[in-house]
Amino acid sequence: MAAFLATICLVTAAPALAQEAAWSGRLRCEPVPGTTQGVLNTPFRLTVSGTTARYERDVLTASGQTSGNVEQGRGTVSADGMVRLEGGASGRGFSYTSQYQGRLTGTAATLEGWQDWNSRDSQSRRPCTVTLQRN
Numbered sequence: 001m002a003a004f005l006a007t008i009c010l011v012t013a014a015p016a017l018a019q020e021a022a023w024s025g026r027l028r029c030e031p032v033p034g035t036t037q038g039v040l041n042t043p044f045r046l047t048v049s050g051t052t053a054r055y056e057r058d059v060l061t062a063s064g065q066t067s068g069n070v071e072q073g074r075g076t077v078s079a080d081g082m083v084r085l086e087g088g089a090s091g092r093g094f095s096y097t098s099q100y101q102g103r104l105t106g107t108a109a110t111l112e113g114w115q116d117w118n119s120r121d122s123q124s125r126r127p128c129t130v131t132l133q134r135n
Helices: 002-013
Strands: 020-029 040-049 052-060 066-077 082-091 094-105 108-119 123-134
Antiparallel strands (some): 020 040
16 A cells, blocks of 8 residues: 555656647747848647657748748657657758757746758758747
8 A cells, every 4th residue: 555655646746748738839040041031930839649749830931921831840758848859841942950859847848949951052050949838
């Protein structure tokens, strides 16, 4: 009986991350020289299922309009809430890979990362920050 109660105490004391959780927020990235016209600030959606995380967001044109392309990616979530995401997108004349990481805690999270861009004439890396709220 004592071992059973000790197990219950350990389980309830551990950081609680839901097996299924939806997060939404904003992705903010620095401009891509020669490709974008300003700082990116766009909606970002993350879904966690067990230890797997998936995200997506609409890719915008240089003038900030929806392009019809979607950045998608996935990653893992550890028991302490650390999430590491990898993804990317491609379209007419461009492609990029992305990486974001941070810790999901309670109802808010901040992920830091970057996008490695390849366009017709150049390659560049831009830093990004994702701010999230648990839905």
